[in-house]
Amino acid sequence: xxxxxxxxxxxxxxxxxxxxxxxxxxxxxxxxxxxxxxxxxxxxxxxxxxxxxxxxxxxxxxxxxxxxxxxxxxxxxxxxxxxxxxxxxxxxxxxxxxxxxxxxxxxxxxxxxxxxxxxxxxxxxxxxxxxxxxxxxxxxxxxxxxxxxxxxxxxxxxxxxxxxxxxxxxxxxxxxxxxxxxxxxxxxxxxxxxxxxxxxxxxxxxxxxxx
Amino acid sequence: xxxxxxxxxxxxxxxxxxxxxxxxxxxxxxxxxxxxxxxxxxxxxxxxxxxxxxxxxxxxxxxxxxxxxxxxxxxxxxxxxxxxxxxxxxxxxxxxxxxxxxxxxxxxxxxxxxxxxxxxxxxxxxxxxxxxxxxxxxxxxxxxxxxxxxxxxxxxxxxxxxxxxxxxxxxxxxxxxxxxxxxxxxxxxxxxxxxxxxxxxxxxxxxxxxxxxxxxxxxxxxxxxxxxxxxxxxxxxxxxxxxxxxxxxxxxxxxxxxxxxxxxxxxxxxxxxxxxxxxxxxxxxxxxxxxxxxxxxxxxxxxxxxxxxxxxxxxxxxxxxxxxxxxxxxxxxxxxxxxxxxxxxxxxxxxxxxxxxxxxxxxxxxxxxxxxxxxxxxxxxxxxxxxxxxxxxxxxxxxxxxxxxxxxxxxxxxxxxxxxxxxxxxxxxxxxxxxxxxxxxxxxxxxxxxxxxxxxxxxxxxxxxxxxxxxxxxxxxxxxxxxxxxxxxxxxxxxxxxxxxxxxxxxxxxxxxxxxxxxxxxxxxxxxxxxxxxxxxxxxxxxxxxxxxxxxxx
Numbered sequence: 001x002x003x004x005x006x007x008x009x010x011x012x013x014x015x016x017x018x019x020x021x022x023x024x025x026x027x028x029x030x031x032x033x034x035x036x037x038x039x040x041x042x043x044x045x046x047x048x049x050x051x052x053x054x055x056x057x058x059x060x061x062x063x064x065x066x067x068x069x070x071x072x073x074x075x076x077x078x079x080x081x082x083x084x085x086x087x088x089x090x091x092x093x094x095x096x097x098x099x100x101x102x103x104x105x106x107x108x109x110x111x112x113x114x115x116x117x118x119x120x121x122x123x124x125x126x127x128x129x130x131x132x133x134x135x136x137x138x139x140x141x142x143x144x145x146x147x148x149x150x151x152x153x154x155x156x157x158x159x160x161x162x163x164x165x166x167x168x169x170x171x172x173x174x175x176x177x178x179x180x181x182x183x184x185x186x187x188x189x190x191x192x193x194x195x196x197x198x199x200x201x202x203x204x205x206x207x208x209x210x211x
Numbered sequence: 212x213x214x215x216x217x218x219x220x221x222x223x224x225x226x227x228x229x230x231x232x233x234x235x236x237x238x239x240x241x242x243x244x245x246x247x248x249x250x251x252x253x254x255x256x257x258x259x260x261x262x263x264x265x266x267x268x269x270x271x272x273x274x275x276x277x278x279x280x281x282x283x284x285x286x287x288x289x290x291x292x293x294x295x296x297x298x299x300x301x302x303x304x305x306x307x308x309x310x311x312x313x314x315x316x317x318x319x320x321x322x323x324x325x326x327x328x329x330x331x332x333x334x335x336x337x338x339x340x341x342x343x344x345x346x347x348x349x350x351x352x353x354x355x356x357x358x359x360x361x362x363x364x365x366x367x368x369x370x371x372x373x374x375x376x377x378x379x380x381x382x383x384x385x386x387x388x389x390x391x392x393x394x395x396x397x398x399x400x401x402x403x404x405x406x407x408x409x410x411x412x413x414x415x416x417x418x419x420x421x422x423x424x425x426x427x428x429x430x431x432x433x434x435x436x437x438x439x440x441x442x443x444x445x446x447x448x449x450x451x452x453x454x455x456x457x458x459x460x461x462x463x464x465x466x467x468x469x470x471x472x473x474x475x476x477x478x479x480x481x482x483x484x485x486x487x488x489x490x491x492x493x494x495x496x497x498x499x500x501x502x503x504x505x506x507x508x509x510x511x512x513x514x515x516x517x518x519x520x521x522x523x524x525x526x527x528x529x530x531x532x533x534x535x536x537x538x539x540x541x542x543x544x545x546x547x548x549x550x551x552x553x554x555x556x557x558x559x560x561x562x563x564x565x566x567x568x569x570x571x572x573x574x575x576x577x578x579x580x581x582x583x584x585x586x587x588x589x590x591x592x593x594x595x596x597x598x599x600x601x602x603x604x605x606x607x608x609x610x611x612x613x614x615x616x617x618x619x620x621x622x623x624x625x626x627x628x629x630x631x632x633x634x635x636x637x638x639x640x641x642x643x644x645x646x647x648x649x650x651x652x653x654x655x656x657x658x659x660x661x662x663x664x665x666x667x668x669x670x671x672x673x674x675x676x677x678x679x680x681x682x683x684x685x686x687x688x689x690x691x692x693x694x695x696x697x698x699x700x701x702x703x704x705x706x707x708x709x710x711x712x713x714x715x716x717x718x719x720x721x722x723x724x725x726x727x728x729x730x731x732x733x734x735x736x737x738x739x740x741x742x743x744x745x746x747x748x749x750x751x752x753x754x755x756x757x758x759x760x761x762x763x764x765x
Contacts, residue, residue: 016404019403019404020330020331020400020403020404020405023399023400023403023404024330024331024396024397024399024400027395027396027399027400027430028392028396028430030430030431031392031396031430031431031433031434032434034430034431034432034434034435034438035434035435035437035438036438037434037435037438038434038435038437038438038439038468038471039438039441039442041468042438042442042453042464042468045461045464046453046459046460046461046464049459049461050459053459127449127450127451127452128449128450136452136457136458136459137458137459137460139451139452139458140451140452140453140458140459140460142451143445143446143449143451143452143453144451144453146445146449146451147441147442147445147451151441
């Protein structure tokens, strides 16, 4: 008796790629949560130490842009899910519509974000020598603003590339399973980037507004 | 090594002679640099980490030469700071963290679970290039610009005061982190989805379990390091004062975030070593591993508790006494699974037919040195003792016993154990044993005096010291010279074996792991046909399996 027994010659079976891809993506998403979690943790500690300055800083954020963008992202989550679900019924047209809508909403988000950044820069809300607010810890709040929204925007841009690739894949002669796997994984990533925004929005835009 | 055929191991699914080994699948440079074969990627990583090991080792030699005389032998204190920073950064991130997982893990994890490759082969080769280019970038930055923060990048020194390429070095390490994460994601997914028929969870070799536990720590801890390095870059480059007390920032916060990664990183470095030793000891004692399930649970416990002990690096940082007690208690808790492992390795030797080939030399060295490192760790986990010993050479000696005495010894154990499988060649056993012995002696001569130095009050990171410490520093430097020789020797006899070494059979150690049941070196697809597994990986003696004679009996 040995550890290995050979019965009849078999061939290598493809392992379950769909499971592997989704599991791999979930694990990757866990790393993303830890990554943002580290920054949110620093935010929580420093806000606890400097409640007043963070309030003053938070008051200067552009709630209109933030709220609009939240709406845009939430809508994109719907269109992304639409695309992924349409793959179940092999509805290529609906898949493409969903992907195009998601892509467009993603671009809209970044455009709004760019306009907001422009306003922030005009109002001297970039930490440094010309920072507009007198409170030193308000400067720290704006540090978090730039780091968090900037990182999120980078993730959005990566997401756009992923959506673009998924669209391109619908134009290839792929097996439906392969396309579905790709859409599943892409939508997981997209939803995570959404979810992160849903934490950024309250901690950056809402907290401190009541003061 | 014995020539008696190990009759009960048929080496059955060995590839027929017509099947090429993975080494013969293309001989061009491109066939190596852009390969997706996990075995070739392992070789690429091995070359990469060897380069970084010798860069870090060179810095260590400069440190030991500097400390030969009380007033500093060769360099200024400023340059000394840069040298130990290079040593720390390179050894931790570019050697120890990737060392065993990316080389032996990459090579053997798929073989051990009977898979053809890892789950994401392309991600695997990408992770190598991210690692290599990121690490190279960092080293060039440190050497050209100089970083003098130590590998820990403590704020506010790293953010407000240090003049050097801190930003570039931090970005380089940030990038290398992606490679760690990719490897972790790959291994976890591979173990979950690609085990061959009959390879149940509790039939996994302990090395695979070690890789699994390590991967968990990699994917959950590395992102937090990335976040903390990013915040340093944000503060330095973009003027966002997160750690500046003047703006209400908190420098200690950085230590918390940093050690949230860097303490689990210690387990990234030691868990794979435990896995290697758990393979080597049963093979050369011809015994089943004692308490297999406890070994598995112990590793998972170490990985888990390892996340909640980071505060023991910060007993003197001014954190609350309550936090000190909490972290101290949990640090003691980690000793429990670690001790279970040491006892089980020892118990595995009991009544074994022990032979002392080179891998066993290294593995036994590991057990002894890891035990000393672990026990001194308990001393440091105790708050009152640690307050006295913080930032002394006692700490330096302690973690070198774990990382060098432990991890590096195990790395060499694994390298010698699997060398015939990887290359298909046999090395000179006598030279290997001599190197193992020299390494053990050199290591102890280098680092045991540092316990004494630290106990006597010698602080770490100083370029000069009072004359009364000189005796121990000279002893330590002498040991470092022996150690250097022991590290260079394998380059020669292993290199020699590639050209002149005897041809290795499929299973020269008569080991029972699945990786030995295929040709040496394995074919590209690892096995000629997918293997089917019928029982666990350690089947070395009659107590387990009547049909399996012991080596002595055969």
